[in-house]
Amino acid sequence: MIYFELLIAVILIVVNGLLAMSELAVVSARRGRLKTMADNGSSGAASALVLADNPGRFLSTVQIGITLVGILAGAFSGATLGARLSTVLIDAGLSEQFAEPIAYTSVVAVITYFSLIVGELVPKQIALRNADVVAAAVAPSMTMLARIAAPLVWVLEVSGKAVLRLLGGQKESEPGVTADEIKVLIAEAETSGTLEPRARGMISGVMRLSTRTVEALMTPRFDVDAVDITRGGDAILASVSASVHALLPALDSDNNIVGIVHAKDLLDSYIEGARPDPRQFVRTAPIILESMRALDALDILKDSPVPMALVQDEYGHFVGVVTPADILEAIAGAFHTGEGPPEPDAVQRDDGSWLISGSMPADELAELLGLSTQRTADYHTAAGMILSAMRKLPGVGEVVDVQGWRFEVLDMDGRRIDKLLATRLASAHRVVRHRS
Numbered sequence: 001m002i003y004f005e006l007l008i009a010v011i012l013i014v015v016n017g018l019l020a021m022s023e024l025a026v027v028s029a030r031r032g033r034l035k036t037m038a039d040n041g042s043s044g045a046a047s048a049l050v051l052a053d054n055p056g057r058f059l060s061t062v063q064i065g066i067t068l069v070g071i072l073a074g075a076f077s078g079a080t081l082g083a084r085l086s087t088v089l090i091d092a093g094l095s096e097q098f099a100e101p102i103a104y105t106s107v108v109a110v111i112t113y114f115s116l117i118v119g120e121l122v123p124k125q126i127a128l129r130n131a132d133v134v135a136a137a138v139a140p141s142m143t144m145l146a147r148i149a150a151p152l153v154w155v156l157e158v159s160g161k162a163v164l165r166l167l168g169g170q171k172e173s174e175p176g177v178t179a180d181e182i183k184v185l186i187a188e189a190e191t192s193g194t195l196e197p198r199a200r201g202m203i204s205g206v207m208r209l210s211t212r213t214v215e216a217l218m219t220p221r222f223d224v225d226a227v228d229i230t231r232g233g234d235a236i237l238a239s240v241s242a243s244v245h246a247l248l249p250a251l252d253s254d255n256n257i258v259g260i261v262h263a264k265d266l267l268d269s270y271i272e273g274a275r276p277d278p279r280q281f282v283r284t285a286p287i288i289l290e291s292m293r294a295l296d297a298l299d300i301l302k303d304s305p306v307p308m309a310l311v312q313d314e315y316g317h318f319v320g321v322v323t324p325a326d327i328l329e330a331i332a333g334a335f336h337t338g339e340g341p342p343e344p345d346a347v348q349r350d351d352g353s354w355l356i357s358g359s360m361p362a363d364e365l366a367e368l369l370g371l372s373t374q375r376t377a378d379y380h381t382a383a384g385m386i387l388s389a390m391r392k393l394p395g396v397g398e399v400v401d402v403q404g405w406r407f408e409v410l411d412m413d414g415r416r417i418d419k420l421l422a423t424r425l426a427s428a429h430r431v432v433r434h435r436s
Contacts, residue, residue: 352423
């Protein structure tokens with residue numbers, strides 16, 4: 001008889017473990033993985049998706065089961081095993097006054113220990129290690145159990161909602177995936193070997209691109225090679241030959257951009273010995289605002305007859321150009337341009353400091369150094385961040401402290417910040433100050 005009673009206690013503990021494992025597995029399982037398994041014919045994964053879509057009923061069912069099992073285990077162990085052990089202790093010569101408390105305490109302690117190990121910790125570790133597979137395996141049984149317990153679950157749900165309403169509880173919000181959660185998943189995928197480091201970098205670039213504007217990607221006007229089509233043929237030929245770009249904005253006599261000139265068209269004409277009117281080579285290019293989202297600009301470039309768009313500000317002034325190559329570089333990094341290898345935006349030195357290019361995108365700098373950025377910031381580059389912090393045009397050697405980093409201006413290209421040195425401060429400050 002004692003063996004039958006022990007068997008019942010073991011079964012109750014195992015059932016508690018299965019319920020705990022099922023609960024954690026279904027909650028922790030990745031929906032994308034379950035959907036893939038379901039598409040491949042796994043009925044268990046399809047059932048797990050249904051349970052995950054309605055967690056209230058499932059969790060209530062599991063909680064009912066765990067509560068009942070716990071009550072039964074406690075009552076059974078106290079009423080049967082405790083009494084048997086008490087009899088054994090009394091037969092061994094221990095007085096009844098001490099035998100019963102010792103017996104019941106010992107039985108409860110042993111049952112509690114095995115309930116924690118076999119009924120909680122080990123099943124939950126199994127569920128966490130392989131949540132998708134476990135969820136697919138237990139989902140059919142949990143679905144059947146949920147149907148059996150549906151009336152009781154309904155009573156509990158109604159009661160719970162009534163209590164929440166009395167306490168002023170809000171309506172359940174829809175779960176969402178944040179950008180930070182996506183970054184964590186990508187980092188985990190790289191660590192596990194699912195993603196290559198280069199793939200992770202490109203995915204991060206795509207995520208950054210979705211928040212950038214054209215102004216952050218474009219080549220500004222002072223860096224644009226343009227052709228004045230009102231000048232003589234030799235001057236135009238010299239301008240085209242001096243540029244490494246295939247597409248050049250065309251200027252009129254008022255220094256306004258009137259379109260795009262393909263360098264090859266002009267060069268072919270001059271090589272053939274002709275002296276054509278340069279205006280006949282001007283092509284129409286799309287005009288976009290600098291505040292336009294980068295992804296919207298990409299759609300325009302895909303439909304454009306020329307792979308270049310002219311960028312203007314809200315006042316209609318030409319401020320730069322943007323090409324598909326600019327968008328690709330924002331995702332994959334800089335490419336060779338025929339003028340030597342691309343210069344990296346950031347280089348770490350032996351002492352841990354960073355040599356930063358003033359043109360480095362501000363969001364990439366923030367990701368590199370762990371800075372917090374505002375989506376409404378009025379700058380797009382590292383130089384812009386420093387100007388925003390100093391609130392003036394700095395000189396070489398001036399420094400500014402930003403969020404635990406000290407930035408020193410190493411080099412100026414005219415009125416533009418060219419190089420910065422970023423050094424982590426000994427004690428991280430959350431204030432911004434500058435000194436000459």
